[in-house]
Amino acid sequence: MILLDYKDRRPIYEQIVEKLKDLMICGVLEQDSQLPSVRSLATDLSINPNTIQRAYMELERRGFIYSVKGRGSFVADTTSILALKTSELKNKLGDWVEEAKRAGIKEDKAHSWLVEEWINEGTRSGGGVRE
């Protein structure tokens, strides 16, 4: 379900956080359903349980999951998860706009790029450009 990329500069635990966040948003992981246990996911990915623990801690901090000692970790309210994600995305676009403006990009150019990129179905390698 999760594939780690060791060439990626981002820490392992962050990759896990992002991937699980995506799975929750896409609806693969349903509300209040149980996540794999810290230990089992660790052995599945052949990494240390502490790394998973850290990822889960981060997800709980951001309100995506809730953990119950002795029982497990569970997916939080999915509607609020979607709201969180949407707000994140809008912020990211705002950052991009700011950068594009500084580089002298015009608004209509940006719109035409947006159209163009929207068509590209899975053309890119995946996971972000390391410029």
Add this chain to the structure above:
Amino acid sequence: MILLDYKDRRPIYEQIVEKLKDLMICGVLEQDSQLPSVRSLATDLSINPNTIQRAYMELERRGFIYSVKGRGSFVADTTSILALKTSELKNKLGDWVEEAKRAGIKEDKAHSWLVEEWINEGTRSGGGVRE
């Protein structure tokens, strides 16, 4: 000319790279004009010369500047610089689109956000999303 933000999580050398890139794109630093020497910029910013060295190395690797041993570092062909920057920006937008699609954002929603964010003149603090 350059202001460092130590609260920024990005490494210092990366901040310098970005800032110099911006200055070249905006036309403040003209083609073939000489960049400040490693040592002088280091003392100006009161940081370690190694850090400047690393920034210049990075800029040369990406094709934004060229260095001549014993003479200094110079701004590369600005048209190609602009092309590089433009391509970077487009890639970033592509990454964003991919992420937005995964989150179920519709294309017209994205366009309306783009319009909205384009209006916001300097509303955001600057430097990246602390999600």
Add this chain to the structure above:
Amino acid sequence: MILLDYKDRRPIYEQIVEKLKDLMICGVLEQDSQLPSVRSLATDLSINPNTIQRAYMELERRGFIYSVKGRGSFVADTTSILALKTSELKNKLGDWVEEAKRAGIKEDKAHSWLVEEWINEGTRSGGGVRE
């Protein structure tokens, strides 16, 4: 009669302790009336009997109930229960005051907050501060 909140970080047995304490103070559970048996309450809440056992043990330790081997558990003297609860509350306020003082809060500020918070009827979500 009791609703468990698995999202709450506090252990289940502690939630039960608190809830039963509240019910005794409010007078829903009268003095010397019998509490539900460990097994029946466990099946009602669909949790492990051990957890109920632990909650009852805790309540007896604190003097809120008394157990008779082979007969069941019973509500203790409600006046002393109220006294216990009152003393607990006063201690908690004392802790708060100490913390507020350290933070430089003035006494009249605290009083005005108290007035303000007293008006808020059920505004807060319940269960503790996620600071």
Add this chain to the structure above:
Amino acid sequence: MILLDYKDRRPIYEQIVEKLKDLMICGVLEQDSQLPSVRSLATDLSINPNTIQRAYMELERRGFIYSVKGRGSFVADTTSILALKTSELKNKLGDWVEEAKRAGIKEDKAHSWLVEEWINEGTRSGGGVRE
């Protein structure tokens, strides 16, 4: 500067977080001043550096400090720190009020307790009542 209480049920890293937060609020640690390094504080308290690391991470997350790789950790903007702390305290008082209401405490009673507890100068043992 920091005293750990191993009898305290709270984790070590949380004690450190609270203590440092207090020191920043009281003004002992001034804005932008450097905190002891992860390693030095660890040896000072004779605990593992990872524990300090976690405390610092938590403080950064909450906006009390900022960390720069290779340079150190520093006290964030103290005015916003005070605002954060004030909001936390008000929330805690709100929780207390809710509990007091449930226990049938009257508002004037609460005010008289507040006055009373405010007078008690350091009477209590320190650190919170384990009921």
Add this chain to the structure above:
DNA sequence: GTGGTCTAGACCACG
């Protein structure tokens, strides 16, 4: 069995 905390020691990126 579960999550949570702590220790010990390693390696990396940064300055």
Add this chain to the structure above:
DNA sequence: GTGGTCTAGACCACC
């Protein structure tokens, strides 16, 4: 030197 990440293995609280 600094902070940050990861591993390995231990112990605790809870269910």
